[in-house]
Amino acid sequence: MSRIQYPSNIRIVRVPCSGRVNPFFIIKSLLRGWDGVVVSGCHPGDCHYVSGNLVARRRFAILQDLLNLFGIEPDRVTFMWSSASEGDRFANLIKKVTKNIKRLGPNKKFESTW
C-alpha cells in the first residue's frame, strides 16, 4: 500500500470483506503450520458491505476469547482495522505482528503428532 515497505514474511490472502473470514480459515492456517494469522478489515462504519466487519468483529471477539480459554498465546491470532489509504498504519501493525510472533517462536501447539 502506497509503496510503503512492510515485512516480507507475511503472505496476503485476499478476501472480499473481513465478514468473509470464517474462523476456520484461521484455525486451518495454524493447523497447516503457519506461525500466526492476521485478519485486517476496514474500520467500523467503512465496510463496503456496510456491516460485514461488525458481524466479523463479534466472531473474532469470541474466537479470541476461546483461543485464550484453550491456552493458545493471544498473539498468535491478531485482528486489526486498516483502510486502503492507511499504508503507514498497515505497515506499522504488520511490523508489530511479526515482532510478536517472533517472540512467541514457532507454532508448536497445532503441530500434529502423526
Add this chain to the structure above:
Amino acid sequence: MVIEDQNKDIEQLIRDLARKLLKEKEVDVILGYTKGTIPLTSLPIVIDKVEDVDKLIWNNLCYINLAKYLVPRIPTLMNEEGQKLKVGIVSKGCIGRALIHLSVEHQIDLENIKIIGIPCNGIINRKKIEDEIGEREIFEISVSGDNIIIKGEDLEQTLPFNEYLNDLCKTCQVKSPPSIENICVGECLENPVIEDDFSDMTEFDSKTPEEKWEYIKNLLDTCTRCYACREVCPMCYCNLCFVDQNQPVWFGKTTAYSDIFTFHLIRAMHMAGRCVGCGACSSVCPMGIDLNLINRSLEKIAKERFNFTSGIDPEALPPMMAFDMEDDQEFMMEED
C-alpha cells in the same frame, strides 16, 4: 423435603399433566422420560395413549435434553396423514431454555408444543459415581432419603446425593422452564433472572496460557471424537456438521491432540451464546469428559461481552444473530 419425595411429586405432576393434556386432546403425544435399560440411564419416550402415561418417570438420571427431539435434523413427529403432531414435552429448566432458544433461531414453533414444566431437583453425575465405584458392575441405583444407594455384585454403597450432583446443577438458577403464556403448564418460572458472578471460573481464568493449555489438554486428551456430545446437544441441528464436511476437510480425523482440540474449539465457537448449560453433552460422553468448563465460559463470554443469556427471553436476539457499532473491540491491535 428429601430428594426421594421430591422425585415422587415430580413424577406425579408429570403423569397428571400428561393424562390431562392427552384426554383433553390438547396434544397428540407426550415426550418424556422412561426407565433406562441399564443402570445410570433413562430413556426418552413418546406416549400417545392415556393408558401408557404411567410409563413416564422422573428420577435424577433424566439427563437427556428432550428439546433435541424437536429440531429439524430429527425426523418430525407426524401422524399417518403426514401432519405434524402437537407435542407436550416434559421440561426441566434447561429443556425450557433450549426450547425458547430454538424458537428464537426459528427452528421450532412454540405454538405447536406444550411445555410441561417441572421443578428439576438436579442430575446425578455418572462420571463421579463411576469414579467412586471403579470397575465393579452396578445393578441398580436408587435414591433413598437424601442418599444415593448403589447396588451391584458384592456391592452396596450409600453416597450423599448433594456431592454427586452435576456441578452445573448446583449453580443452576432456572430449575423450571421460563414461563410462556398459553404454552406452559405445570410449574414454570415467571421472568426468571440469572444472577451469575462466574466465581467458579475465577480460578481457571487466572491461569497462564501454558497452564490453561495443560489443563484443557488433560481434560480432552482421551476424547475419541465419537461426537456423542454433538448428537445429544439440542443446539446441534445442522444438516451437515463441520466435522462431517469433506469439501474442504477443515481438520484431520485423527485422535492427535491438534485435531481433538480443533474439534472442541470450533464446537465451542458454534455454541457461544447458544449453549443452555443442560449438561447433556457431558452426561453422554463415553470417556467421562466434563465439558462444563468450556460451556460455562461460553455463558460467561455471552454475558460479559454481549449481556446475553440464552433461552430466557423469547424476544432477545442472540449475539451471533446481531451486531452493534458500539461493541467492545479491546482485542483489536492498535499502533504503539
